[in-house]
Amino acid sequence: MSNVRETPDAIQALRDDFRSRLDVFYSRLKLAPPYHSVEKAIVHLTAALKALPPEERQRIAGDPSRQWAIYRQAFMESGLNQKHRGIIAEMVRSRQTGSLTSDYDHFLDAFRS
Numbered sequence: 001m002s003n004v005r006e007t008p009d010a011i012q013a014l015r016d017d018f019r020s021r022l023d024v025f026y027s028r029l030k031l032a033p034p035y036h037s038v039e040k041a042i043v044h045l046t047a048a049l050k051a052l053p054p055e056e057r058q059r060i061a062g063d064p065s066r067q068w069a070i071y072r073q074a075f076m077e078s079g080l081n082q083k084h085r086g087i088i089a090e091m092v093r094s095r096q097t098g099s100l101t102s103d104y105d106h107f108l109d110a111f112r113s
Contacts, residue, residue, distance in 0.1 A: 010057040011049045018045050018071050022080075025107055028098035029091060034083040041078035048073060064103075072106040081110035 026033040048070055049057055060066040089111040091097050
């Protein structure tokens with residue numbers, strides 16, 4: 001079940017959900033979020049969503065797998081995958097990624113090498 005409900009303003013709903021997921025990601029890893037890069041990721045997400053037709057934005061808002069795909073894209077394009085890289089990569093290697101659910105593998109996969 002998706003945390004994002006289909007709304008007339010799917011962009012804002014997806015932005016809010018993405019920000020919330022980033023908060024969970026960093027808090028469960030017990031790391032301070034790289035705020036500048038988080039804001040950059042929000043900008044990347046917003047631009048990607050605005051480039052889509054409204055019907056596609058609604059489809060994304062109603063489909064968790066599509067949400068994670070576009071969230072991962074924004075995560076990568078913003079450079080968040082480069083922040084705390086060594087620390088997170090070691091957490092992934094040692095399987096100490098806190099209580100993150102498997103959904104967060106969309107972000108954690110960027111730290112596997």
